[in-house]
Amino acid sequence: MFEYCAEPKTLEGLTWLSCYLTTPKHMEFYYSFITVMALLVVAAPAALAFGFGGAMASRSHFAPVRWLGKLYTAMVRGIPDIVFFLFFVIALDQGLEWLTHQIRCPDWTEPVRQGLEFRVCPAAKVPPNNASPFVHQAYAFALAVLTFAIVFGAFAANVLKGAMDAVPRAQIETAEAYGMSPRQTFRRILVPQMWTYALPGLSNLWLILIKATPLLFLLGIQDVVYWAREMGASKSARFDYPHGDWRLYYFLALLVFYLTLTRVSEIALSRLSRRLSHGQATRAGETLRKDAA
Template identity: 90%
Template structure:
């Protein structure tokens, strides 16, 4: 906070606004934008990893593994995101504490489930009750990343499986004719070519993931939506910086942020599509060959 902001009641105009926008809570609001970006940067690769694993399982020649891949994609895609986020996070959190309880408190005699309450011994609390706020926020963020990865990984698995199936069979047969093993064919032929077919679907998933980041608010994380509502709501004279209902302006700021992030993503994805299409036997690849001619 600036030095002349010691007494907000003596400020007016731009001085008041500059002090208002540099309060500790506003600094947390600005930091929450980094939280959203961190979620995207971590959850996207994690979801892609889940999706790749799900696609491989769904294409497996081993029946139980194939069933598992299909059940994963069908079950997660069939449940509304908000329901899955609310249920899965609670179930995962309680599952971790239950396992910790079994290890650390084997002599505990009281029932863990007491009506609607879930009680474990103090040593089994994850994170511990005396942990810092940062630890609690980091734990919640980790659960959020895992939940996002599982949900969007199911959609990515469906996209990647379709992309693998779209690679011309003649490419696989040619690799087999040259003596490549199934593993070599998969790594050198199938995977490099499937990205051209998968990228449109994955691009849509990335944009949907951006729009889904406000779900962090439901997971107890103080994200940009939380702070926009908190800071924008009416503040009476008992606050240092009283003001009316400014939520409209804060949410307009979030609108600009998400539109800008979406536009940057579209530009980056267009360049990536152009790069992956180079030399491919697709319409985009043919267009590139004609432009280069």
């Protein structure tokens, strides 16, 4: 990055370190932090949407929909995350390619499944082989977001269903007595009040989601843990910036990053909890009333 970095062999001290920390590989390492944050920003609302849908399905009066909602939460919650990540991504990727293959290559005579290999026509590759690296990265990121959303959405569904059930029945009956329709009662009474009961569980899910981001590596995305291991490994004299085993320092940097992110999340969630508990007939709401008095 700097002009004086043209001859790494002649550098020493802080000058050497400044050049070492600004190599293209380190830029990719720094970019991976943005990737992790982007995943959290996109996957959390997506998981909440899946969870809300699963909770509504589990509470449905229509039996098939209720069974589907319960099956979704039970199946995903009962499968280890790493197994689901590996199976679902491969199955979804091959399913998309198989559908594209049926549409674009109807005259293909060779079997798609050949032993342990899965082969489709070149035009059915998703994304295409000649696509730019950005398209491949965006596709992998989209698969990651969908997978995280489905997995953590199942846990969120259980939390949200419990929160909906925790809203006092008297609140619902009062709304009905005032002539509100079931849809109005749901939108104006049930949903606004359930967040107070759901926030503790959703807060834990958010922290677990933060800790689960290293699973990105399983989906073909070079995340912060991958680069910390790669950059911190021993580099011999044949490299421009040789060094010993520095993985300890790189992983200490990740430790600081995740602890800082967790602490900031705890502060934000605590303030949100106080805001949602204000005026509520809960223990937290009673505490706020006593403090104000």
